[in-house]
Amino acid sequence: MKTKLDLNTWNRKEHFDFFLKFDEPFYHLNLNVDCTHGLIKNKATGHSLFAWYLFSAMKASNAVKEFRYRIAGKEVYEYDIIHVSPTIFREDGTFGFGQIDYQEDFEIFQNNLRTEIDRVSAKSGLFNAPERPDTIHYSALPWFSFTGLSHPRNFGDGDSIPKITFGKIFEQDNKSWLPLSVHVHHGLVDGYHVKKFVEEFERMLNS
Secondary structure: OEEEOOOOOOOOHHHHHHHHOOOOOEEEEEEEEEOHHHHHHHHHHOOOHHHHHHHHHHHHHHHOHHHHEEEEOOEEEEEOOOEEEEEEEOOOOOEEEOOEOOOOOHHHHHHHHHHHHHHHHOOOOOEOOOOOOOEEEEEEOOOOOOOOOOOOOOOOOOOOOOEEEEOOOEEEOOEEEEEEEEEEEOOOOOHHHHHHHHHHHHHHHOO
16 A cells, blocks of 8 residues: 655655756665674574564664655655565576565564575576565675675666665674665655664664
């Protein structure tokens, strides 16, 4: 379900109109998220690292309404629920895009993720699920603890879907840190909203 925003009463209308005219309205932030307590718990349970931080990010993004906004033409819609579209790596070195629906329960989500990984891994195409706006694009670079990241972009295609990338967890100052890149449309999401997402993501990781 989605609801069209009344742009005339929206307190960000001027911001939206301003950034909608940009050739590149996306910006990205790269930071490290404290995952110390959550990593200890995750290792004790033996759960997949990818499932753990993907589930946490899914929950956090749904908790921040700005991450559920999407642009269609010159209108803005708020989706009730946002799902997960992850990049899934294959053993032959290629990858494909998958799709996992939102779940409140981690065990169900993890099982659905395993099923989707098996499904995409058995195929050879890039697009293995229908493209849909009510998702966030996720990817993981478990080989790098990156300090910066950019995304290829097709300017003018009307894209407004956030892109979130995870890096290799590293240890520093007796804590565990997860590199995180958040790539969002400035017409919909400001730095303050990214802050709210990061705070909720960190809370979810360590809960």
